[in-house]
Amino acid sequence: MTDTTSPSGSSGAPSVAALAPLLREAVREAATLALPFFEPGGQTRARVWSKSGGSPVTEADVAVDTFLKVRLSEVEPAAAWLSEETIDDPVRLGADRVWIVDPIDGTRAFLSGHPDWSIAVALLEAGEPVLGVVFAPATGRFYEAIAGEGATLDGAPIRVSDRAALEGARITGPKPMQDRLLGGAARLGDAPTVTRVERVPSLALRLARVAEGMIDLGLVSKDSRDWDLAAADLILREAGGVVCDLDGRPTVYNRPEPRHGELVAVPRALCELTLAALARGNG
Template sequence: MPGPEVDLTLLVDAAREAGKIALSYWKNDPKSWEKADDAGPVTEADLAVNDALQGMLRGVRPDYGWLSEESEADPSRLDARHCFIIDPIDGTRAFIAGQEGFSHSLAVARGDRIVAAVVHLPVRNVTYTAFEDGPALRNGEPIRPSHASLPGATVLTYRAAAEPGFWRGHHVPDFKREFRPSLAWRLCLAAEGRFDAALSLRAAWEWDIAAGSLIAERAGAVVSDRRGERMKFNSPKAMVDGLIVAGSMLHGQLLDALEPEQPPN
């Protein structure tokens, strides 16, 4: 059975090929449509990348399970020792708009833990990588999270997360809110300290955060769901209950400031 470092090499090669495919559609008016149940947009590029990745990855690891945003649910993944967790294009709205901030998010889970991960931004030519017990790298160079704390930290999150109802005593901590279209990229930006934290109080799909969670963890950030619990992957629902990713001090401050019983969002 190949180890995480070998799987990482496979993921990196696949992510770069995915980038080539995505760039052939980017700014070329790809066909797009809305998914059912208000699940967001999808394009012909998402599907082409998904098909290519499935062929590249499962062609080499046929015994690995497969969980992807753009594939039909396959319950057999739950019985697999290893599982690929893939978002072919994370940030599809940005991709449709011709913006640079979309990524490919590729991970391998062993049991309920991520052991190899890649987040690749093809337009920016930036690749984040990590594997179990190895370093987190950005284009081959080690990364570390910031040592920021409240007040004044810069947090990557969506607008609604700064509403008073999510915070103890309806007191929103003093942080500056920023946003980037790819959730996978947001985790990596927190991992490398360009921003101080990534926060989501909504349930997150595993394919959006699997790769970024390991990259942030191996960089030295504290990574948890919104309640401070360890994230678990390849679950039946394929969702994680929000996320807090930050250096240890800021992570603790954000967790302590959150209202334990969250309002609907």
């Protein structure tokens, strides 16, 4: 793996630490392309159409994606590319470094004037996220992390909550998964009183809010993609949390099919209990 502290790794590639401020600048500039199309509390000014499968895309998604592909390719030319709005190029499977980009995570929120949409960018190195940014332009909240150096929100360090029990937990995610969790907890002899937090439209922001301790437990339905997860996954890891599947396995990125099953995003102290409750909820 490339040295993240020296100006460049042994291969001459720029270090992760050197790339961090350049990524920060690029994402903030990309946000200026999206914000003019965003109408708080109202419908977007952007042109909207449907992709195959029916999910919406806007001219803002495309503008941000195009800008970041050009800029980040200049920042680290050796890195391959995987983005929600770009045709997949299998060259990424053999690349040591890969940019993983969601130009607007939470497009439906963006369309309807809800502030919880984000721009999410991660850099993978040898398949692992080593640099990640999640920026919510409508609220100005900027989350970032470098592997091994912790996570920050607007430059200040963040940590997951210290909750180690479901009682009193703030949970969010798909209602069927919440119901399974609580039903399973009851079968295990617990009947916790929890606060159900309104579902966060941007999955990257949902995980980032677990990282900052605003949410204790985030649930993720199946069919999320690498670009929804990679940046926020690193931020959560660096803040003391974990993203894993229902068998406790960590997320794996840059596979031929960048799609995931059901996941949980939790402080490490809550992980075993959460997985046990979900498993019992299936029974």
